[in-house]
Amino acid sequence: MSDDKLPIEKNRYNLEQVEQSIFDGAQISGDVNIRDITQNNIVINQPEDPKPVGIPQNIPHRGVTKFVGRTEEMKILHHMLQGTDCVEISAIAGMGGVGKTELAIQYALTHQETYQGGICWLQAKEQNVGNQIIDFAKAQLGLNPPDSLKSIAQQLSWCWQRWQQGNVLVVFDDVKDYTQIKPYLPPFGSRFRVLLTTRQRLLKSSERLELDVLGLDAAIALIESLIGAERLQKEIEVAKSLCQWLGCLPLGLELVGRYLARKQDLSLAEMKQRLNEKRLEQQALRKPKSESDMTAQLGVAAAFELSWKELSPTAQELACFLSVLNLESIPWNLIEQCFPHQEQEELEEIRDDLLLDLHLIQNESKGAYKLHELIRQFLQTKLTELMQVADIKKAVTLRIAALVEYQPAYIIKLLKDGLLDWNFVNDISQISAVELGWQLRTATKAWSIGIGQLANLVLHLRNNGSVPSLGVRVVYLSLTDPRTNITYKYDNYFQTAWYFGNETLEDIVELPPEVETALAYDNSEKTSQSQVFFAAGWNYFRRASLNTKASWAWQWTFNIIRDTLTELLKQRRLPVSAGLLSLEAAWHAALYLTNRRNSSYSNPISLSEIEEILSRTNNSRFSKMLQHCVDQLRIDLEYLREQDETNLSLPSSFQAFKNSQYISPEILLQYTEHVFRGAIEGYCQIVSSLFPNFLSSLQLASIFPARLVGVVVVSSNSASLTWFWEPLPTGSQSCTEFKLGVNHLSEDDSRFQYAANQLRLLRPNSFKHLSVKIRSESELSKSWLGDNPVTELAYKWLWEDLKKVFYLEGEIGYAGFPYWR
Numbered sequence: 001m002s003d004d005k006l007p008i009e010k011n012r013y014n015l016e017q018v019e020q021s022i023f024d025g026a027q028i029s030g031d032v033n034i035r036d037i038t039q040n041n042i043v044i045n046q047p048e049d050p051k052p053v054g055i056p057q058n059i060p061h062r063g064v065t066k067f068v069g070r071t072e073e074m075k076i077l078h079h080m081l082q083g084t085d086c087v088e089i090s091a092i093a094g095m096g097g098v099g100k101t102e103l104a105i106q107y108a109l110t111h112q113e114t115y116q117g118g119i120c121w122l123q124a125k126e127q128n129v130g131n132q133i134i135d136f137a138k139a140q141l142g143l144n145p146p147d148s149l150k151s152i153a154q155q156l157s158w159c160w161q162r163w164q165q166g167n168v169l170v171v172f173d174d175v176k177d178y179t180q181i182k183p184y185l186p187p188f189g190s191r192f193r194v195l196l197t198t199r200q201r202l203l204k205s206s207e208r209l210e211l212d213v214l215g216l217d218a219a220i221a222l223i224e225s226l227i228g229a230e231r232l233q234k235e236i237e238v239a240k241s242l243c244q245w246l247g248c249l250p251l252g253l254e255l256v257g258r259y260l261a262r263k264q265d266l267s268l269a270e271m272k273q274r275l276n277e278k279r280l281e282q283q284a285l286r287k288p289k290s291e292s293d294m295t296a297q298l299g300v301a302a303a304f305e306l307s308w309k310e311l312s313p314t315a316q317e318l319a320c321f322l323s324v325l326n327l328e329s330i331p332w333n334l335i336e337q338c339f340p341h342q343e344q345e346e347l348e349e350i351r352d353d354l355l356l357d358l359h360l361i362q363n364e365s366k367g368a369y370k371l372h373e374l375i376r377q378f379l380q381t382k383l384t385e386l387m388q389v390a391d392i393k394k395a396v397t398l399r400i401a402a403l404v405e406y407q408p409a410y411i412i413k414l415l416k417d418g419l420l421d422w423n424f425v426n427d428i429s430q431i432s433a434v435e436l437g438w439q440l441r442t443a444t445k446a447w448s449i450g451i452g453q454l455a456n457l458v459l460h461l462r463n464n465g466s467v468p469s470l471g472v473r474v475v476y477l478s479l480t481d482p483r484t485n486i487t488y489k490y491d492n493y494f495q496t497a498w499y500f501g502n503e504t505l506e507d508i509v510e511l512p513p514e515v516e517t518a519l520a521y522d523n524s525e526k527t528s529q530s531q532v533f534f535a536a537g538w539n540y541f542r543r544a545s546l547n548t549k550a551s552w553a554w555q556w557t558f559n560i561i562r563d564t565l566t567e568l569l570k571q572r573r574l575p576v577s578a579g580l581l582s583l584e585a586a587w588h589a590a591l592y593l594t595n596r597r598n599s600s601y602s603n604p605i606s607l608s609e610i611e612e613i614l615s616r617t618n619n620s621r622f623s624k625m626l627q628h629c630v631d632q633l634r635i636d637l638e639y640l641r642e643q644d645e646t647n648l649s650l651p652s653s654f655q656a657f658k659n660s661q662y663i664s665p666e667i668l669l670q671y672t673e674h675v676f677r678g679a680i681e682g683y684c685q686i687v688s689s690l691f692p693n694f695l696s697s698l699q700l701a702s703i704f705p706a707r708l709v710g711v712v713v714v715s716s717n718s719a720s721l722t723w724f725w726e727p728l729p730t731g732s733q734s735c736t737e738f739k740l741g742v743n744h745l746s747e748d749d750s751r752f753q754y755a756a757n758q759l760r761l762l763r764p765n766s767f768k769h770l771s772v773k774i775r776s777e778s779e780l781s782k783s784w785l786g787d788n789p790v791t792e793l794a795y796k797w798l799w800e801d802l803k804k805v806f807y808l809e810g811e812i813g814y815a816g817f818p819y820w821r
Contacts, residue, residue, distance in 0.1 A: 056118035056140035056164060059108045060101075067106050068225070069218025070099070077107055077209050078114075081169070081193045089185070091175075091196040091203050094211035095359035095372060096303035097251025100197040103211060104171055107195075116166025117191060122184075124172040124196070129184045130156055133170075137163070153183065160187050171195045176310075178202050199307055200357045213372065219243040219253055226257030235268040242272050247373035252285060252300050259284035276425070279377050304378040307358040314342070315350045319360055320386055321403075322371055323379035324396050324550065325419040329368035337410045338403055393424050393431070396550050397439050401446035404554070408450035409697045409805055415558055416807055420551035428492070428546045436494055436546075437472035437508040439553040444470075447557050454690045457574070458564040459557070460498045460540045469499040471538060473511035474546065493543045501537020511538075562806050569799055570812060572791050573628035574686050578639060580651070580674075580790045581682025586636040588788070589629035590648055593617065599787050602658040604647035607637060658782055665714045665740050668780070672712055672721065673738045675785055679793035680708065680734050686798060698801040700725075702766040703759070705732040709751060711741040713777075719784060720744065720777035726755035727762045745772050 080090040092100045108119050120136045122129055130152040137143040137159040145155040168191055172181050175198040186192040196202060214222065223239055224232045232239055246252035260271060275282050286299035298306075311319060318339065322330065332351070336344055351369070355361045360379075364370045371379070384395040400420070404411045414420050425431065445467045448455040455461060462468050475495045495515055499505055515533070533541075544556065568574055576582045590605050591597055593613045610633070619627050633648075640648065650658075657663065657671040687694075687701050695701045703725050710723030722745040728734070745752065752772060759766060778784065786792040799812040 055112050055116060056120075056136075057108070057112065058121050058136060058140065059119055060105055060121060067102070068221040069214040070103055070106070073103060073209060073211065074107055074110065077103070077195075078111060080207065080209065081195065089194040089196065089203060089207060091198055091208045092211055093198050093201055093208045093359065095249075095375065096199060096298075096307055097249050097300055097374075098211050098213060098359075099250035100199075100211055101173055102250070104173065104195060104197050108169060108171065111169075114167060115169040115193070117164045117168035118166075119169045119171070121171045122173065124175040124181055129172070129181055133184060134159060156184065157187070167191045167193065169193050169195060171197070173197050174199075175202060176200070199359055201359075213248040214250055214253070216240065216243055216248060219246075219248040222250065222253050223257045223260075226254065227260045231260075232268075238268040238272060242268055242275075245272060245275060245373065249300070249372065249374055251303060252374055255286070255299065256284045280374065280381060300374055301378055301381075304360075304375060307360055308378075308382065310358055311354055311360075312350070314346075315354045316382065317386065318347070318350055319355060320379050320383040321399060322361065322369075323376045323383060324399055325371075325414065329364040329370055330419065332367050332369060334410060334413065338407055340407065393435065393439065396424075397442050397553065400550075400554060401442050404443075404446040405449040406693070408447065409694050411450075411554065412558060412805065412807070415551055415555055418551075420554065421549050423548045424550060425548050428548055431548060433472045433474045433494065433510065434508050436553075437470050437496070440472075440496065440556060441467060441470045441507060443553040443557045447561060450693060451561065452690070452692055454561075454565075457568060457690075458561045460560075462500065469505040469507055469509060471497040471499060471509050471511040471515075473513075473515055475516050475543065492546050494546050495541070495543045497533065497538040497541045499537050500539055503537070562808065565802065565806055566808050569795060569802065569808070571625045571628070572788075572795050573625055574690060574798075575628070575631065576682060576685050576689075577635060579681045579685060580678025581685070581794055582632045582636055583650070584788045584791050585629040585632035586648065587650065589626065589633040592626065592629070593633075600658055600782050602650050602655045604649040607640060607646055607648060610637065610648060663780055663782075665712070668714060668719060668784070669712050669738055669740055672710070672785065673736050675789045676708055676710070676723075676736045676738070676793065678790040679797070680736065682790060682794040683797050684734065686794070687801075691802075694805050697805045699766070699804060700797050700801050703727055703763055705730070705734045707734070708736045708738075709745075709755070710736070710738040711743070711745050712738060713741055713744060714780070715777075717780050718777050719780045721775040722746075722772055724752055724755060724772045726751075727758050727766075729762065744774070747772050 077090065077092065092103055094100050108115075108121070112119065118136075118140060120133065120140075122132045126132065134145065134152070134155050137145075141159075141162075141164055143159050143162055145158045149155045149158055163186075168186070170186060170192065172194065175181055175196045178196075181196075185194060201208065213219075220232070220236075220239055220243060223243065242256070243253065246256060256271065256275075260266060260268070271284065275284065280301045285301065308316070308319075318335070321338065322335070336342075336347055339347060351361070356363065360375055361369045361371055380392045380395065383399060384390065384392055387395040387398045389395050389398065400411060444459060448459055448461060448465065448467060451458070456465060460468065473495045475493045495511060497511060497515075499509075530541075549555075572585075590610050591599075591601060594605060594609060596605070614630075614634070614637075617630070619630055622630065636648065649655075651674055653667075653670045653674040656667050660667055683700070684704065687698060691698065691701075705728045706725040707728055708723055709726050710721060713720050713722075723738075724745065747753075795812060799808065802808055
């Protein structure tokens, strides 16, 4: 039924209202007789609404000079909006500044003829969305809801029913909460289409158009439309670099392009330099008042700020941590590991319901995520606020330091994967030697806490474990060729030294200029000048090329840790307090000191004889390896004296193996079991005392407690050995179980299959480490398991474990006979 044929009651003013309006408008003077007008069957018709001319629309003014790079998105959006039999609701979703509103404007302008019923544009972030619809109906459609309709819902219903014929597009721009606009959606009907622009992932994925940044060609085209083709072509490579620096974000591109258009004398290269120096604080990335014709109403940082305010404190902390990492894909399991105190489900909710929903991160691939370059810069500025420091260098350093202190293994992985290899600044001169020294000392202190007791062995610390003062200086090195007298100049270097003197110094101090003389390659005064520094308490001089990467201080200190640890492992000199691992080192020292240097010697040695020699021994004349053995000897002597022992002795199984003219299978079995039991004890002692913060990352330690199940096969004058690890319930004691056999173990054995099932059940994350280990058949001699078998086994296990954590290179190799030369 058309509007002009509605029943008369719907076209008639309420008579009581008419009567009241007459009274309200009457000016009475003298005697006036007003009769009962309700008796006069008066019908007052409402004037006909004026018919709109053309297609009603209130599309905002288009702000771009040239719309580029969205042809495919326009086609997809139009297809999404052409459903039938229901209200089609679609969303353009994306990060701030990606051009959601501009795409909606361009779509509406391009497809006006599709929507003969009108295009109604609404500002969804305003509270009066309903009033905006009614105002549109009045101004564009000539509809005036009756005064009798008091509620907004009634007035909207009245307007929707009388809306101009034809398809209708209703745009809700910048939707934050779908529930707030839901009451104002048009009624179900095939001619209404609803389009949302939003930073959030509203609606189903099939109803959303996820808007990404522009491609590089489109980004270049956008810059060209703003500054002109001739100016662009003069610096085309710089223009490409500039677009990449801006992450091809349309808002950033348009702001910078308009800034360049206003400053005709500013080159693109200088523009990029300014951005490098001030980043998001650069004026070009703020929207000036003079650019009122821009579609976007905010600068880049202000646009991101809207999403930031939607985050919870925990989500803000997590987002800021992501900004520390490089722009390559970030595996989510790494994030979970770096936040061990957060529940896994809670982290997933933050990721999915906040960071992804607000388009602050992007799903790069399964289990991997990334940040847009400008969002990373924005989050880094927020990191400085959270860490309560003045600049990003300190904020990042402190954030990494906090993680190193309780999750050092994962920072090592970040370094290995290059996720910290981004520059604070491009110009090294912007960072002082003292600033670099602060980063280096902060990193050293964090590692000293994170790696625990190991720090005393691999870092430059005082005897009480504290970090000494650090001397720093930027040194300009040169080398003069004595043949030609030509001086060759090198790049600037960063020189450091640690102070172990008795004076009280600041944490970071400038080294005097004389350090250049002391370190010069071709200076005859080098040695004497170096001695002056050593005598003053300075030691561990080190230099490297200047570096502005966020990773540099962590990589510098980690390299020291890794290189020193490699040396300690290859020389088999990690300290232990007792057991067969300690005894082998002590036994070697005793043989050396008492001139019993035959490796097959196995008779007890008098403690008094050893102590008498030790009392007149100067350890400094020994190699570091032999010093370690002597230190272990002193530990064992003290223990034996407490036990009222008088001799240093090898275990009886070792003596039987070394002294027997004929090594029976039984002697071999007992010796083998004792060696492996001692190696397990030594391995466990080292990892628990020196690597407690790495236990979950160590391959063998992740299986423990476990039983080592092995078979010794003896044939004529040779023997071979196979074994595997069988996990035991938590709280059990690791042990060994060897037996003599005629066949080697294999992964088909029922016992191995049982061990595999136990590993799946008890240690599911360690299942990949299970396998049968084989010691190949070899001649049965006094050195069958090696000259120092406990040490060889324990350190081989350690090396394989620590290779995967500290990225040690190569194999541990053979330290020579004897190990501790």
